[in-house]
Amino acid sequence: MKLDALDIDSDQGKVSASGSAQLQDNWPVDITLAGTLNVDPMKGEKVQLEVGGEVRKTLKVGVDLSGPVAATLRADAQLAEAGCRSIWN
Incomplete structure (x- = not known):
């Protein structure tokens, strides 16, 4: 899929966004979103x-x-691993 x-x-x-995601191999994802609030x-x-x-x-x-x-x-998240280990910086 490509946006x-x-x-x-x-x-x-x-808001503006673009990116891509694939449901093959290791499911690569590359998405960017930028926005400015006016409230x-x-x-x-x-x-x-x-x-x-x-x-x-x-x-x-x-x-x-x-x-x-x-x-x-x-x-960083390793979603496919048991326990779903996440590292927050």
Whole structure:
């Protein structure tokens, strides 16, 4: 599956996304989403989300927030393993 572009522009904010996912081999995923909020109290907040890797091996997730709230999240998950071990940075 491939998402060339998804663009949403509304009074609440803007979102754009693109990416791909395959249901073969180790199920590779590469998705990027970027957005800007236009609602109080988070008006002007920018969000960047990236998901990449392989669902059957290691999936990596990254979230970056900038604006009224600044935060960064990085996570690795091995969803196909018993116990679903996750590493949060």
